Amino acid sequence: MNGAELPIWAACLVVLLTVTGAGFALVGALGLIRLKTFYERVHAPSLGATLGMALILCGSMLLLSLIEDRLVLRDALIGLFFTVTTPVTLLLLARTAAHRDRFEGNPDAPPEV
């Protein structure tokens, strides 16, 4: 831990960003437990994958930039990568579930396009 030379306001801002982001990720995981059907549950993890991740990465970039005393934007790459990949995973999962539900003739299967 080497944030001793950091001003108090910066530390508070970093903590606020990170804790809010972690809160969104936690609410997303909670939604995974609380929501009733699969198609509702697919919405939940994208809470952590969008705003939760963005806030945590902003906090990380701010903290590392202040510690190393130059602009550190590497973490934006994680954000870019996950923003591109999350739709692919969720879309494939939703399609898989739709395919299986239609094949088995479940009552909550999505209508045909």
Add this chain to the structure above:
Amino acid sequence: MTSVTILDWGLGLAQGMLVLAMALAAWRMLRGPRAQDRILGLDTFYLNGMLAIVVHGMRTGSGLYFEAALIIGMIGFTATVALAKFLMQGEVIQ
């Protein structure tokens, strides 16, 4: 109350919340009820694990954990896509 204390406690709290989120995702992964629910749980699990590693990197103040987080993201993405394709068609590579 120095900035080191604030950072230590605040980031520790964030890590705890992310670990709790991982536990909830693991519960969904173990509980099911169907295979797609388990894969969704796995997806959430590695996402939150990646975020926890990023926060750990912030706590130690080193940039070394960046690579670990990125690699977890890539491997998790590949795993989820392969599993979803397997569920859909019974084979991964066609």
Add this chain to the structure above:
Amino acid sequence: MSRLLPHPLLSLALTLTWLLLNAPPTPGNVLLALAVGLAVPAVMRALEPRPVRLRAPSAIARLIGIFLYDMVRSNIDVARVVLNPRPCERRTGFITVPLELREPAGLTVLAVILTATPGTLWVQYDSDTGCLLLHVLDFTEDSDWEARIKDRYERPLLEIFAGVSA
């Protein structure tokens, strides 16, 4: 121009990514980044990616603004749905939206936008009919989702990617 830089956007993105990964932009790093940005798209030519051209920078800026606003708002909405102790008063279901947008890159951006705003989920797209099947978590707030998607996202995307596929 087209021989040296077959995919200018890809070159730019690769150069910027390399510079971000190797943080302090020393002259050596900049040189390496430029080399990667120039060399890799030439290798990509074997894969024959479709050329993508962007129009209407004002539409891009407006779309980014709309997207950021909707992302934050829908995140808060879904968080409220999850934390609501009485989970019954909510109508959830599938809707079908007929799309005019046919450009693959535009559809990709639309998929990213719809997935990154929790509350809407892209389930299936039929490229023959141009119909998109969506799952919506909460209908209560404003019920006209089809018009919302067409006005807010599809129209700027049609402007941005206009005339490329024709």
